[in-house]
Amino acid sequence: MRASTDPSVATAERYRAFAKVEARGMSVCYERWAAGVAADPATMALIDQLPAVKRQPNLVFSAARLHGAVVGEYPQFAAWLREHWSDVAATCLTHATQTNEPGRCAVLLPALAALAGPLAIIEVGASAGLCLHPDRYSYRYRLADGDERMLHPTDGPSPVVLDCAVTGPVPLPERMPKIVWRAGIDLHPLDVHSDADLAWLEALIWPEHDDRRSRLRAAVAVARQEPVQIVTGDLNDQIEALIARAPAEATVVVFHTAVLAYLNEPDRNRFAAQMTRLPVRWLSNEGQSVVPGVLERLAEAPALSSAFILALDGEPIALTQPHGRALHWLG
Ligand SMILES: C[S@@+](CC[C@H](N)C(=O)[O-])C[C@H]1O[C@@H](n2cnc3c(N)ncnc32)[C@H](O)[C@@H]1O
Incomplete structure (x- = not known):
């Protein structure tokens, strides 16, 4: 668990770690806010009124932005937070960090397309289910030599174009995988038809990431046309029964x-x-x-500590940028 989300870690340390490890290089605003909170006992005293599990920077900042906190310097944010604390605290208590990033489909797609189809896909921890439509988005894979490879849904280009820089011997697909059935599981599924849920999904996107906000809106429009079922519940408890519902002739992923x-x-x-x-x-x-077991099976530890590992059946196959912006296929 990251220090910022670990309820057993002191608030100052959670915010300091978030500033240094997660926000640095990703959001100037959140880096400033988190470093500011970590050095500001009065603001930490407010945050410490929340249960420890709810004190995480990403949750508090997203709740603040949902209620209108303006992107900017820390002193203005601290003053705003004092004034609006009861609204922000109420949102923290009723919401969770459920960022749904359709851009992650760009790193999943080559692995999905390499499997024997047709596929029945099940996403656990699906949030609003935006990653359950990998075959309904267009992709622009940018190769290290400057070339680009486009891939579109079988019925033509999608309004959602996912950009991804690729390195290593990536098996870029020529065509979309055939997905015949899809479903998700989440403790608390978000609804693409709910304005309140969409406002929360937008607030969860970090301030400077405008491209992700517009992509989210476009992906929601796609998902609205083809609703998928997301079962409410714990992934460990629900997975076996959901797998049993998949069509027998499909490969279940x-x-x-x-x-x-x-x-x-x-x-x-x-x-x-x-x-x-x-x-x-x-x-x-x-x-x-x-x-x-996945990290242990890598020949060498990734240079970037923030990189995700993509693994198939527990075997690492690629390193990925956490929001799907880059994919490095392992040899
Ligand atoms: C950060 S979001 C990621 C959503 C999506 N996978 C994506 O990449 O865009 C994590 C999701 O996992 C869900 N989640 C966390 N623990 C879970 C559990 N035990 N069972 C089911 N869902 C869970 C949360 O509710 C949340 O929607």
């Missing part, structure tokens, strides 16, 4: 991205054991030490 970090170690182990036992292919895209 269970996948997850940025999810297992929310589970404690026994639950991660339980999930990994289910993936080994059940008749599925298992595609994971998670932080480096999150999926049991």
